[in-house]
Amino acid sequence: MAQEKKLVEAITPMNEDFAQWYTDVIKKADLVEYSSVKGCMIIRPYGYAIWENIQKNLDERFKETGHENVYMPMFIPESLLQKEKDHVEGFAPEVAWVTHGGQEKLTERLCVRPTSETLFCEHFANIVHSYRDLPKLYNQWCSVVRWEKTTRPFLRTAEFLWQEGHTVHATAEEAQEETIRMLNVYADFCEQVLAIPVIKGKKTDKEKFAGAKETYTIESMMHDGKALQSGTSHNFGDGFARAFGIQYTDKNNELQYVHETSWGMSTRIIGAIIMVHGDDSGLVLPPRIAPVQLVIIPIAQHKEGVLEKAEELRDRLSKVVRVKMDDSDKNPGWKFSEYEMRGVPIRLEVGPKDIEKNQVVLVRRDNREKIFVPMDELEDRVLRLLDEVHEGMLEKARNMRDSKTYTAVTPEEFEKIAAEKSGFIKAMWCGDRACEDMIKEKTGVTSRCMPFEQEKISDSCVCCGKPADKMVIWGKAY
Amino acid sequence: MAQEKKLVEAITPMNEDFAQWYTDVIKKADLVEYSSVKGCMIIRPYGYAIWENIQKNLDERFKETGHENVYMPMFIPESLLQKEKDHVEGFAPEVAWVTHGGQEKLTERLCVRPTSETLFCEHFANIVHSYRDLPKLYNQWCSVVRWEKTTRPFLRTAEFLWQEGHTVHATAEEAQEETIRMLNVYADFCEQVLAIPVIKGKKTDKEKFAGAKETYTIESMMHDGKALQSGTSHNFGDGFARAFGIQYTDKNNELQYVHETSWGMSTRIIGAIIMVHGDDSGLVLPPRIAPVQLVIIPIAQHKEGVLEKAEELRDRLSKVVRVKMDDSDKNPGWKFSEYEMRGVPIRLEVGPKDIEKNQVVLVRRDNREKIFVPMDELEDRVLRLLDEVHEGMLEKARNMRDSKTYTAVTPEEFEKIAAEKSGFIKAMWCGDRACEDMIKEKTGVTSRCMPFEQEKISDSCVCCGKPADKMVIWGKAY
Structure with missing residues (x-):
């Protein structure tokens, strides 16, 4: 228990210094590590596994709504970036410029993409000719770079990972429908997968995306009462289409400009997960994206039959959830703290007395509730419990937001x-x-x-x- | 049939001009498009879907062998790149340099990663302290940049997508085992998933990776008799560990250097798929990574019951394979050519006569064999046929290689x-x-x-x- 205490004490309490609490959690839970590259972070295996689960779920939703993935170059020639006036004004001050390739100076500077509207526009102008070519519903998973002065892991870094959807449509109505459809996909994803309640709305002109006609957003509230813009969806109207000459021949054989949208969600959302759900013991991960949904801790594991039983349970549970068993020689108290820090939604304890009674103990990370479960009901109970944890976290977050x-x-x-x-x-x-x-x-x-x-x-x-x-x-x- | 002929004629025959045939295929099959960013390609939905299937299969293999995914910064400070002498000599001449961030000149140039050994080494030096921290088995999916003078889509582009594995081990033996293990993963993947036979071997010192002690490779042969290096696995020994000071305390409490490996496979392998299997009608995709494994073409689709039957078959088959039905108003001959160009492994034809006989026609893309199959045996037969196509393609490729x-x-x-x-x-x-x-x-x-x-x-x-x-x-x- 001494070790456990030490580990918990190592995090600054939230109420004392929220920013320090955040930094402590991302380090102690092994989500990120700093590097010598200023403003950039290393996403470690546990942090990246969260991103992979987010990607997988979002990607399925994009495909279900008819989108296809593509990959654009990471560089944008300066002249291309400059084609849409508002857009270049918004982004040029914060991009990284490549000026040399190998030993030679480039004839034209290239910026590392801060976002890819200009590249997609150029591509659409090449491939869209007739109304038969519309709509094009594309998405890209990549990293982008925005030269930020002050940075914080996940929340604001010079380089971050994201997806950017880019679509072109025949009519203004279709573009508006798409813009709202994808905002709804984000909102549903946040609530049903991340247990983060969001407010859907429209940005004022002052706050909208550089070059957009209208920007829609989902806003969530962090534990310190601050807002985090968690996803945005933009309707460009035909502004980019006019700047890049993206036209198609309609059914009456007349030339029309396309109507365009873009929408994005980034690794920033991991910052939201931490700051919406976390507590003074560390991360609290929403079950549907937790890399480990249930951790098995054998109690008195040197006693006969305990490890065998723990292994048997792991094999059974691994068929229905993402499970891990920790049979290392650390003491159980230390392990409890470790997996609380990492935010594992359910801890399963099994020791000689439990085996005698043919039961196990499940402990919820979100509210620490202890539940005794007969072994033969385990799979059903765990699956139900994961849903209950999700609902509980969502409600708690909603109450927190409403109270502030x-x-x-x-x-x-x-x-x-x-x-x-x-x-x-x-x-x-x-x-x-x-x-x-x-x-x-x-x-x-x-x-x-x-x-x-x-x-x-x-x-x-x-x-x-x-x-x-x-x-x-x-x-x-x- | 006129349309079909036109489409086929549009590709330059392989024997006439292999390079032009390649360029024709990647354009006609909608794999890539050119952009105004010199040396960079746009990977279009059909090309990217192939890459996604490659990624998914490889990623599962990496995880099964104990590897975890991480994400490193895309920039490398010049001083970090210079830490290992051979490595910087090999890569410095072909990197892109970022010199400005926003409006300001950087105090130190950053190169866009051509490969990430130096970043991983710095990270390993930070996180590896004791023998308990070893091994670390990491992989990264990302894009890298090498400033190439002459470029060809997939084969050699300034930017390309890849995975790079980076591992550190306590002993030289373990590092060597890992190097060979991952070479075998690549070889098995090529043969069992891509139907590409490979020769496993060791590179000579002249041809090895910059900074490696030993480089292992899998080499495949293209249709024109040229070799394509399809994947490499490097044993670095303790060279990088000494340059970056990556040391751990062993069980006897003595400081030791780690032993390191790296291994990579890139979008280049899509070039191999095209040039090993393709023919004068276009792509021939290996069934296990084909975005569409079977395409249903209704014959005389205006006749009563044809479309309904085609839809019914699509619904049945979509439970076991990646299937698409084309009920557009183009004529069947045009559709045949279109899906041959795109390399779809099996075409299913169903018309009034087939429905009468309660059968369908399956046509193999690889050898054009026609097979009549009773409707109630369809799922079984299709699954078996996909395996037969795979085996047939692998054997054909092996024979081609041996004959040259x-x-x-x-x-x-x-x-x-x-x-x-x-x-x-x-x-x-x-x-x-x-x-x-x-x-x-x-x-x-x-x-x-x-x-x-x-x-x-x-x-x-x-x-x-x-x-x-x-x-x-x-x-x-x-």
């Missing part, structure tokens, strides 16, 4: 909440950029989104007092 | 074969680098490997005539 969500009608109320609390603020907005800017300047809080589910908090803008019919969710963001 | 493999005892014989034939030449070598250089200079042929399966062609070196006990496979290489 406030409403403000007057500027004074807004400023007081922004100064004293950390969380979401619901307040009305007139739609004027000046008000948005002023709120940010005065309180440090930004508009997260205009939620699809609107509420009427009042009739007037929380900033200028003019008539307002948009409710905005405001918050400090990662 | 020659032996030479004297320099004159060697030169004559090299001048008149295209294929592998088996000949003895004394082990002297000078002879290897001279053979290359005189004939343009290089040593592919010293095969594990040695044969005694003669007693003396084919170049200098001195005693020789090594048989080398020589050939022109991609």
Whole structure:
């Protein structure tokens, strides 16, 4: 128990220093390691296994909705990046430039892709000619680079992994449908797979993606009350199509511009998993993406029959869940702490007394509930329990978010909440950029989104007092 | 049939111009598209689906042999690249250099990884301390960049996709075992999944990887008689460990250097699939990685009951194979050509007469054999047929290779074969680098490997005539 205590003490408590707690968890749970490459992280096996499970689930959802994977070059010639004015203004300040290939200076600089709209546009212009070629529903899994000054593993790194969907459609309506469809895929994925409740909404013009007509977002709340933009879906209208000349001949033999979308989710979402579900003992992983869903810890494993039984259970359970047995010579207390730190959803303990009673003990990571289960009901009970853990985590996260969500009608109320609390603020907005800017300047809080589910908090803008019919969710963001 | 003919004629016959045939196939089968990024290719959905199937199968094999996936930064600081002398000499001339991040000039140049030994070494030095930390068996899926002057899709591009395994071990024996184990994984994968026969062997010092103690390779033969290095596995000994200071404390509490390996396979292997199996009608895909294993073409689909039957068959077959039905309004002849071009292993034809007889027609892509199958035996027959196609393709490729493999005892014989034939030449070598250089200079042929399966062609070196006990496979290489 001394060892166990030491391990737990090694994490800074959340309430003491949330940022340090985060850093402690990602290191102690072996998710990442730092490297000598400034601003870049090494994703270690346990962290990467989480990403693989995320990829697998998302990729299936993309394919079910008719998307195909492709791979574009990682470099973008400077002239290509410059073709869409808003887009280059948004990204040029934060890209890495390749100037030399081998011993030679390049005639044109190449940037390492910060996102691939320009490459996809060029490709679409080459392959789309007729209405018969539409829609094209593409996705790409890759890494992208954005030169960030201050970085934090998963949340903001110079290089990160993501997927970027890029689609072209014959009509504006189809593009809008696609934009919302993929936002819904992200929202459903977050709630049903990651147990993270999200708010779906539209970004204000100030916060939208460089070059987009409209940006939609899912916003989640971290344990410290800050918001994390967890996935975005953009409708480009025909802006990029006009800049890149992506046209098709319609059924009446007339030339039309295509309508385009893009949407992305990144390794950032692993930061959300950590900060939504984690606690002072470490990670708490949602069962549907946990690399290990259940860990078996034999108790008094030197006693006759214990290891054999543990192995038998592992073999049985490995047919239905991702299971690991730890029969190393560390003491059980140390192992308990270790797998709590790693956020394994269920711990199974089996010792001589359990074997005598033909039962095992299951312990939930999320709420530490202990459950005694007859051995012959094990598979069924474990499968059900994983679902219960998922539901429990989702509800807990929703309650946490709701308890940190406030409403403000007057500027004074807004400023007081922004100064004293950390969380979401619901307040009305007139739609004027000046008000948005002023709120940010005065309180440090930004508009997260205009939620699809609107509420009427009042009739007037929380900033200028003019008539307002948009409710905005405001918050400090990662 | 006119359309069909046109489509087929659009490919240059192999015997007329093999390079042009290759280019025609990859374009007509929609595998790749060119982009404005010099030397880089766009991998289109059909090409990427092949890569996904390769990845899935290889990844399972890596995990079964105990390996874990990780992700390293894509950049390598210049000073880190320079730590191992041979390695930097081999790679520095062909890397892309990032010199600016955003608006600022970097204090140290970063190269875009051409391979990640140096990053893994730095990481291993950080995380390996005791014999308890060993072995570390890591793999990474990523893209790498090598600045090539002349490029060809899949075979040689500035950027390509690959996996790179990197492992560290306590002893030289374990590292050697790992090196050979992974070579065998590659060889088995090529033969059992891609139907490509390979020759396993060791590279000469001249041809080994920059920084390796020993490089092992699998070599396959393309339809034009040229060799393609299809996968390599390197034993680094403790060379990198000494350069990067990767040490561990052994059981006797003494400091030891680790022993390291790396091994890689890339999208290049798709080039091998095309050039080993393809024919003048286009691609011939090995069934185990074909994105579509069977395509259903309804005949006289406007007639009553045909489409319904085709749909019923699709639904049945989709439970056991990757199936597609094409009920577009193109004529069957056009569809036949289209799916031949795309290399779909089996075509299923079903029309009114077949329905009457309660049968379907299966047509093999590899040898065009037609098989009539009773509808109620369909699933079994298709599954068996896919295996038969695989075996047939493997045997055909082996026969092709053997028919283009020659032996030479004297320099004159060697030169004559090299001048008149295209294929592998088996000949003895004394082990002297000078002879290897001279053979290359005189004939343009290089040593592919010293095969594990040695044969005694003669007693003396084919170049200098001195005693020789090594048989080398020589050939022109991609």
